[in-house]
Amino acid sequence: MSKAVRRNVKKIVEKINHSSKLRTDIPAQMAVAAPPLGPQLGQRGINIAAFCKDFNEKTKHIKEGTPLPCRVWVKPDRTYELVIHSPPATFLLKQAAGIQRGTMYPGREIAGKVTLKHIFEIAAIKLQDPPNALLTMQDMCNLLIGSARCCGIEVVKDLDPVEYGQFLEERKSIVDQQKKELEEKKQAKMLRTG
Structure with a gap:
């Protein structure tokens, strides 16, 4: 295998994301850095304060305390993709x-x-x-x-x-x-x- 091919393969391998998605239920407008949410986000390297602010802003139209199933995918650059489902x-x-x-x-x-x-x-x-x-x-x-x-x-x-x-x-x-x-x-x- 030539060096150029090896280099391209290495770039592709580095782009693969092996992190798992976070599945959790968060009450609407009540995301806080306290356990259990804070440690779950911290383990994945997500900025907890920014996540809580973002989640609370996205759920301000929903009655406070309503449980919302969420899926969070963490990208290699520590940004995340948040999907909020309807209540159970x-x-x-x-x-x-x-x-x-x-x-x-x-x-x-x-x-x-x-x-x-x-x-x-x-x-x-x-x-x-x-x-x-x-x-x-x-x-x-x-x-x-x-x-x-x-x-x-x-x-x-x-x-x-x-x-x-x-x-x-x-x-x-x-x-x-x-x-x-x-x-x-x-x-x-x-x-x-x-």
């Missing part, structure tokens, strides 16, 4: 149902309800994400119905607001009871190991 499907489903958490026993109890219109609107949002670009609206709706089922959210055609409000009030007492049981189990476990 489970987050959007729980927001539509008006609940804070899903059920502890999917299939045996109902945590909340959403209509087919909610599913369609969430599917329209999720189809904008690059990983979902090849899915049809029907595929996305089917995926969302499956996610709703896993969270204990029932999908219905129509929803009466008064009746649903009563359902949520009844559900609140069940959730409080479940939290109390979990706390008791946690305390009992701490006593056994202590």
Whole structure:
């Protein structure tokens, strides 16, 4: 192999980027240099303050605290490419149902309800994400119905607001009871190991 060919091969090899992309969820408008985000960025040689400022600026139109899945590709010159996806499907489903958490026993109890219109609107949002670009609206709706089922959210055609409000009030007492049981189990476990 001649020197010129070797030199060209060396230039091509140096341009290959072997760094992995960073996948993380960052709350909208709340990127800070504190852990866990700061150390993840620092390991990759990214200017943390500039990244936080850039992220917070890009997400200022989104409600503060909304979790946003992000993908960050670091280039050899320590610049980065940031792709911000829409909030996770489970987050959007729980927001539509008006609940804070899903059920502890999917299939045996109902945590909340959403209509087919909610599913369609969430599917329209999720189809904008690059990983979902090849899915049809029907595929996305089917995926969302499956996610709703896993969270204990029932999908219905129509929803009466008064009746649903009563359902949520009844559900609140069940959730409080479940939290109390979990706390008791946690305390009992701490006593056994202590």
